[in-house]
Amino acid sequence: xxxxxxxxxxxxxxxxxxxxxxxxxxxxxxxxxxxxxxxxxxxxxxxxxxxxxxxxxxxxxxxxxxxxxxxxxxxxxxxxxxxxxxxxxxxxxxxxxxxxxxxxxxxxxxxxxxxxxxxxxxxxxxxxxxxxxxxxxxxxxxxxxxxxxxxxxxxxxxxxxxxxxxxxxxxxxxxxxxxxxxxxxxxxxxxxxxxxxxxxxxxxxxxxxxxxxxx
Amino acid sequence: xxxxxxxxxxxxxxxxxxxxxxxxxxxxxxxxxxxxxxxxxxxxxxxxxxxxxxxxxxxxxxxxxxxxxxxxxxxxxxxxxxxxxxxxxxxxxxxxxxxxxxxxxxxxxxxxxxxxxxxxxxxxxxxxxxxxxxxxxxxxxxxxxxxxxxxxxxxxxxxxxxxxxxxxxxxxxxxxxxxxxxxxxxxxxxxxxxxxxxxxxxxxxxxxxxxxxxxxxxxxxxxxxxxxxxxxxxxxxxxxxxxxxxxxxxxxxxxxxxxxxxxxxxxxxxxxxxxxx
Amino acid sequence: xxxxxxxxxxxxxxxxxxxxxxxxxxxxxxxxxxxxxxxxxxxxxxxxxxxxxxxxxxxxxxxxxxxxxxxxxxxxxxxxxxxxxxxxxxxxxxxxxxxxxxxxxxxxxxxxxxxxxxxxxxxxxxxxxxxxxxxxxxxxxxxxxxxxxxxxxxxxxxxxxxxxxxxxxxxxxxxxxxxxxxxxxxxxxxxxxxxxxxxxxxxxxxxxxxxxxxxxxxxxxxxxxxxxxxxxxxxxxxxxx
Numbered sequence: 001x002x003x004x005x006x007x008x009x010x011x012x013x014x015x016x017x018x019x020x021x022x023x024x025x026x027x028x029x030x031x032x033x034x035x036x037x038x039x040x041x042x043x044x045x046x047x048x049x050x051x052x053x054x055x056x057x058x059x060x061x062x063x064x065x066x067x068x069x070x071x072x073x074x075x076x077x078x079x080x081x082x083x084x085x086x087x088x089x090x091x092x093x094x095x096x097x098x099x100x101x102x103x104x105x106x107x108x109x110x111x112x113x114x115x116x117x118x119x120x121x122x123x124x125x126x127x128x129x130x131x132x133x134x135x136x137x138x139x140x141x142x143x144x145x146x147x148x149x150x151x152x153x154x155x156x157x158x159x160x161x162x163x164x165x166x167x168x169x170x171x172x173x174x175x176x177x178x179x180x181x182x183x184x185x186x187x188x189x190x191x192x193x194x195x196x197x198x199x200x201x202x203x204x205x206x207x208x209x210x211x212x213x214x215x
Numbered sequence: 216x217x218x219x220x221x222x223x224x225x226x227x228x229x230x231x232x233x234x235x236x237x238x239x240x241x242x243x244x245x246x247x248x249x250x251x252x253x254x255x256x257x258x259x260x261x262x263x264x265x266x267x268x269x270x271x272x273x274x275x276x277x278x279x280x281x282x283x284x285x286x287x288x289x290x291x292x293x294x295x296x297x298x299x300x301x302x303x304x305x306x307x308x309x310x311x312x313x314x315x316x317x318x319x320x321x322x323x324x325x326x327x328x329x330x331x332x333x334x335x336x337x338x339x340x341x342x343x344x345x346x347x348x349x350x351x352x353x354x355x356x357x358x359x360x361x362x363x364x365x366x367x368x369x370x371x372x373x374x375x376x377x378x379x380x381x382x383x384x385x386x387x388x389x390x391x392x393x394x395x396x397x398x399x400x401x402x403x404x405x406x407x408x409x410x411x412x413x414x415x416x417x418x419x420x421x422x423x424x425x426x427x428x429x430x431x432x433x434x435x436x437x438x439x440x441x442x443x444x445x446x447x448x449x450x451x452x453x454x455x456x457x458x459x460x461x462x463x464x465x466x467x468x469x470x471x472x473x474x475x476x477x478x479x480x481x482x483x484x485x486x487x488x489x490x491x492x
Numbered sequence: 493x494x495x496x497x498x499x500x501x502x503x504x505x506x507x508x509x510x511x512x513x514x515x516x517x518x519x520x521x522x523x524x525x526x527x528x529x530x531x532x533x534x535x536x537x538x539x540x541x542x543x544x545x546x547x548x549x550x551x552x553x554x555x556x557x558x559x560x561x562x563x564x565x566x567x568x569x570x571x572x573x574x575x576x577x578x579x580x581x582x583x584x585x586x587x588x589x590x591x592x593x594x595x596x597x598x599x600x601x602x603x604x605x606x607x608x609x610x611x612x613x614x615x616x617x618x619x620x621x622x623x624x625x626x627x628x629x630x631x632x633x634x635x636x637x638x639x640x641x642x643x644x645x646x647x648x649x650x651x652x653x654x655x656x657x658x659x660x661x662x663x664x665x666x667x668x669x670x671x672x673x674x675x676x677x678x679x680x681x682x683x684x685x686x687x688x689x690x691x692x693x694x695x696x697x698x699x700x701x702x703x704x705x706x707x708x709x710x711x712x713x714x715x716x717x718x719x720x721x722x723x724x725x726x727x728x729x730x731x732x733x
Binding site for chain 1: 548549551552553554556557558560561564565568569644648649650651652655662666669675676679680682683686687688690691
């Protein structure tokens with residue numbers, strides 16, 4: 001069997017639907033990841049021993065368990081606890097939580113690079129903790145964390161392909177559907193692969209620019 | 216294991232630095248119309264500097280005037296944008312036919328220089344003895360026992376033979392720099408380049424390092440090219456001082472002349488700032 | 493729970509599959525990184541750029557996408573071989589692992605202070621000797637932790653091989669669940685097993701760190717105590733000032 005462009009044209013609509021879902025998943029999960037990670041980092045910094053232990057536990061959990069296992073867990077176990085969510089919702093939540101754990105590490109690293117003297121200055125200026133965080137610390141943290149955060153968003157995008165296991169029509173899922181329906185495995189998976197690569201390119205370029213700018 | 220051509224260089228090292236062989240009149244190192252630019256930034260402009268074998272020359276001047284670059288060029292850490300550099304009459308850049316040197320030829324000539332850095336640059340994963348013995352065994356092919364004997368000798372010279380099995384991180388800055396000097400001397404270089412070797416040290420610790428340099432200056436025939444801000448020391452140890460500014464030598468002469476009767480206004484203002492604050 | 497105990501042999505076999513697939517991938521990724529890493533630091537800009545593009549190409553699509561392509565699509569290209577599922581999985585994961593690991597090697601080598609290279613040059617060491625005896629021993633202190641983290645990730649990656657029919661622990665879990673429907677227990681145990689294997693992998697590399705030259709030097713320093721400033725008696729017979 002060899003390449004036939006006619007089939008590529010035929011399968012485009014389905015594949016493009018897959019691209020759309022992939023992007024939706026990535027964007028939604030990224031929102032959870034970027035904000036959740038920030039919250040976790042702030043929580044770890046300001047809270048008591050118990051709060052820190054909770055954050056540490058959360059992190060360890062996601063560092064040692066594969067995303068796939070967590071996805072199955074969410075999809076099959078939650079209904080038994082009475083919570084039924086769609087595959088898309090579970091996928092977005094799982095990816096969001098897992099990568100928020102990694103991103104909180106990045107935020108924490110950025111926080112450490114801020115000298116204590118700056119926080120002392122905020123106290124000396126009588127700034128409330130809320131103002132200190134929102135107007136001073138968080139903007140600095142975000143700026144310094146950006147290259148690493150962009151890297152994790154990229155990894156999140158790549159992980160979106162796992163969601164096909166829950167029936168979410170991400171690009172890989174659509175490719176598999178098309179392939180099993182038409183038996184044009186070569187065209188289906190190659191075009192899907194090319195799409196994945198193509199979406200990577202602006203990301204990688206952005207990453208490179210960020211790394212150069214924020215070193 | 217090593218060919219004879221490799222060892223003939225070593226014999227000359229011995230002759231140059233250990234005995235009082237008369238090398239007067241021989242050139243140690245010469246800079247011939249050397250210019251160096253980094254991009255559009257001109258660091259050295261048409262430098263002409265001749266240092267006799269066994270002479271001790273100190274380069275002084277404001278930061279950024281090109282002094283460190285002179286040492287780095289001599290050590291072949293950088294290549295000049297224009298001009299030639301010769302050690303004992305032999306160019307370190309071009310062979311007799313004017314073509315660039317091969318890396319083997321360059322290595323042979325490079326061995327005649329040793330350098331001590333502001334940041335010491337000792338190898339942190341090796342003990343003091345291993346630091347000193349690495350180059351003789353790897354580059355010169357010496358037997359380990361012979362290299363260790365020589366290393367101990369130089370450690371004695373800098374007063375640190377008790378630290379022979381310590382790691383650099385266990386030593387103070389002054390001790391580390393003295394080890395760095397011993398490490399450079401162990402290869403018996405004909406020319407020793409000292410790049411602001413006390414600038415990174417607490418003032419308390421600078422003295423012990425300068426004492427070692429005095430010993431080297433007084434007890435060996437090594438040609439010394441020193442960059443320093445320690446003016447009192449420069450005056451004591453140098454045969455000649457060169458004052459740098461913006462990539463050129465603006466004045467040179469014996470220490471008495473430079474420090475007591477400087478001719479150029481720039482020299483006067485530089486010395487005034489350095490000595491009085 | 494007792495019903496699950498019947499499946500014990502299957503669990504062991506599945507676990508063994510996961511472990512050897514992960515181990516083989518880790519080893520091949522390390523070898524690949526050692527070949528690819530130096531290319532990323534080559535003095536030739538062309539080599540550096542090409543190897544960078546190769547790394548990004550390999551990392552671009554996720555492991556799952558590559559696996560499906562290598563297993564389903566590649567055999568359809570005339571002249572290309574058909575790989576068994578386990579082999580296809582190991583090839584794909586090793587390649588991606590090598591791509592990530594080569595970046596770890598590169599940044600580890602770049603993190604070694606430039607003064608070390610200057611000192612090697614000043615002592616007459618040629619580039620190969622400098623890399624072997626000075627730069628790489630120090631770079632390993634950065635590389636090994638990073639690689640240990642990657643190795644733990646590789647253990648997690650192996651879960652995808654169940655999709656092409658490799659009977660690893662994930663496949664076993666899904667199979668048992670299909671027969672017994674004890675979903676919560678099974679997936680909880682599965683998560684715990686992966687977590688343990690990841691922990692053991694990280695611990696193994698952390699132990700390896702202790703054997704590294706720079707780490708051993710630092711351990712000796714910490715054991716012996718901080719340097720003292722009492723050096724008055726140190727200089728013998730030369731302190732004329």
